[in-house]
Amino acid sequence: MSDGSYPSSEMDTDRFAVIAAPRPRRWTNAIIIAVMTLAVAVVAGIVYVAISSAKRMQDAAPPPVATQEPLLQPSSSRSPSRAPLSTTTTTTSSTTSDLKPVSGPAGLTVSLPPSWSVHAGAVASNREATDPGEASRLIRFGGNPGGSGSLFDITARNETRNTAISTGYQRVRLDKIAFGGASEAVDWEFTFTKGGKPTHARGVYWRIGNTDYVVYISSSEASWAESAEIFDSVLASAQPR
Known part of the structure; x- marks a missing residue:
């Protein structure tokens, strides 16, 4: 007999269905x-x-660490002891007559005495030439990709960081100069003690485009007068400039 409501069995089924529903x-x-x-x-x-x-x-x-004489870093307080020399001086010295062109790294060409021996330098960015008549005299020349800083700062750091010239070092000059078509150029001359003997050196460093070039010479102090003449002639012959 029905009164219109769900049978107890259906109600129980629905109740259990609700109870059995899964929870998260x-x-x-x-x-x-x-x-x-x-x-x-x-x-x-x-x-x-x-x-x-x-x-x-x-x-x-x-x-x-620089361990050889400079090729191409802040500047010291030592002041130049004399005025800069011209970088275009010519000479009629027999030592610099009949020069022959020699090619170096980065396309740099210089003219050297034909009797000089030319060989690879201590690093790939330079070649080295030695004078058979003066054992202390050598010239380095070449070029390499330019540094990120100014050429003057790069060159000046050698005064304090290059151990090869630290003994007895004295600056003669460290000047910015005009040199050919270079965007920047530096003239650095100094003296130091090498093998217990007074030595004199000079290098001119210049930047063209993204390349830094150098011509550098050193010799005993006793033979510097002649070395200075040779340097001027070799520098004047340097190409590109």
């Missing part, structure tokens, strides 16, 4: 969040290790 599983979301957090931590750890490794390699690399 909060632990599933927690696992997803934990996995994502772990992945981020792993990636961050890999990046940290890579950066730390690169820094250790950089710190372990020794700084460059």
Whole structure:
């Protein structure tokens, strides 16, 4: 007999259906969040290790140290002891007659006495020529890609950093000069002690485009007068300029 209401069996079925309905599983979301957090931590750890490794390699690399006479870094307080000489002086000295053209790095060509021996320099950016009649006399010439700073600053740092000239070093001049078509040029002359003997040296450094060039000479102080004449002639012959 029915009074219009659900039978007790249908009501019980519906009640159990409601009770058995699944609830959201909060632990599933927690696992997803934990996995994502772990992945981020792993990636961050890999990046940290890579950066730390690169820094250790950089710190372990020794700084460059100049150990030979200058080729081509702040300037000292020593003042020039005499006025600069002209960089275009000509000479009729028999030592500089009948010069022959010799090619160097970066396309630099200079004219040298034919009896001089020319060979590779201590670094790839220069060649070296030696005088068979004067063992102390040598000329270096060549070029290399220009540095990021001014040519004057690059040259001046050699005063304090170049260990090859540190003994007895005295500046004669360190001047910015005009030289041919160069955008910047520096004339550096100095004396120092080499092998226990007084030595005199001079280099002219100039920049054309993205290339820095140099002509450099050194000899014993006793033979410097003749060396200065040779230097002027070789410098005047330098191409490009």
